[in-house]
Amino acid sequence: MINKLIAKIRKSNAPIVVGLDPMMKFIPEHIRQAAFAEYGETLEGAAEAVWQFNRGIVDAVCDLVPAVKPQIAMYEQFGIPGLMAFRKTVAYCKEKDLVVIGDVKRGDIGSTSEAYAVAHLGRVQVGSQLCSGFDEDFATVNPYLGSDGIKPFLNVCREEKKGIFVLVKTSNPSSGEIQDRLVRPEESESPEAGDRPLYEIMGQYVKAWGEQCMPEEGDYSYVGAVVGATYPEQGRMLRKMMPRTFILVPGYGAQGGKGADLVHFFNEDGLGAIINSSRGIIAAYQQEEYARFGGSGYADAARAAVLAMREDIASALEGRG
């Protein structure tokens, strides 16, 4: 799947993933009203609005981008109907040949992590049958519990030819509270290694897991990392440290990351990173720049925002020479 992602990035010339985080306030009035008219102001109504909204976005951008990243929390808040809209969105995007990164940030231990891996990337045994739960192509994973929590994901990825992105340095302002804390070298390490921030330790783990998870051909592992666009210096360092790790970069646009910040996340081959934008694309029509599209043109606004983002990244990458 990592190779499919890379091939699609090359073909589209757009290392962009569209974050499908359909908050109610992003959904134009006419879609909400139609859904509520059919299902009432219920979880079903909300889920229908989410699904119709997503379908419009996906139809408008699927020829431009390689991948989408639905954020499951935005669906989970609408309970079972919301998760049905998540599942439907995943399936629809796959029908459109988009790579689907489930932003689920799951992580637990042993058999519990295995259950999450199976839920999102694999198939579960039911009697003599194998059944799929949500069936994304990639999932994001939280590593706070250590290797016990990651290995079940690696096993499922190996079997199903899928992949994960492990949280290393997240884009939010308080990510440093834990992730930037300076950590002493372990006894087994050279003391010259010196103190290093926790995200660097995590980067080393991701690198090591990734080395066990290389596809038969290709330069990049199917174990990737999440590193926020809002931390370009850390991105530069992690990029060098983990040359064969694909980096999923959130934080572009609404969270403050700019095109020029992004160059550090790419390798010399122009690959190695995929940049996420969520509200900057799906709610573009609410920004001054794209206000002319209005609510009824929200999907066209999203398309225009993708084109602008593609241009921004391309010129930043050219600019670095």
Added chain:
Amino acid sequence: MINKLIAKIRKSNAPIVVGLDPMMKFIPEHIRQAAFAEYGETLEGAAEAVWQFNRGIVDAVCDLVPAVKPQIAMYEQFGIPGLMAFRKTVAYCKEKDLVVIGDVKRGDIGSTSEAYAVAHLGRVQVGSQLCSGFDEDFATVNPYLGSDGIKPFLNVCREEKKGIFVLVKTSNPSSGEIQDRLVRPEESESPEAGDRPLYEIMGQYVKAWGEQCMPEEGDYSYVGAVVGATYPEQGRMLRKMMPRTFILVPGYGAQGGKGADLVHFFNEDGLGAIINSSRGIIAAYQQEEYARFGGSGYADAARAAVLAMREDIASALEGRG
């Protein structure tokens, strides 16, 4: 809700939470066969088996224990039908007046964490209505992303009078890879503080969040911590450090934690901790000790295992005395 949990622990004299982690292999043949006969070897069939299994356990133990902890991964692996069984289980346990701790280990940033908090503990706005997604009483939360990820949970807890348990030191063998790493004091701290393991830093955060989240009356915050029974020394230290933090303790039984290890997790008042056992109770009939119950007596076996666990904890607590 923390006060309700404490009152129920006092009344039952059982600081025990039953982990409802219904793996297929724990479910007796007769329940699986009946479910598959009705729904086929499908996700629906698996979910029906899970639900029937849970109902039997809950009926058998609800007068003995204050709380249950369904592990959502074990339901999520069965997709939408699995999550419907999760929701049904939560609702049924609440009907039986059990406190429900959703073991969901969610955690993200800002509006995304808010969506998770709303999904599991709160109500979501849909037009003019407020709707509930899964509606547990407590949720477990992963803190790797820092305060940005926790605060939305605190807000929802405050509004809904619910609570969270934040992962501090997990019970699994590799939890030390990240959580035990020695961290340097920050510039703002006294240098005499010295290096401390990351779980201690996390304990400090939990303590600080907890101080902002005290119920109007009572000694314990509604922001608790997860500390594994398999690490009694760390439990002792964290217990002292966070006197008003309730500790959810997994790892008893199957993972190797014993009654004697547990005393360190309790305060002098005999409170402050609640011990989880999952397979040790729900799959008791598969252990030699309870094999006489057989698959058809799985619920009675679970009841017997709860009684034995209550006794084990009570005598350990008396023994320290």
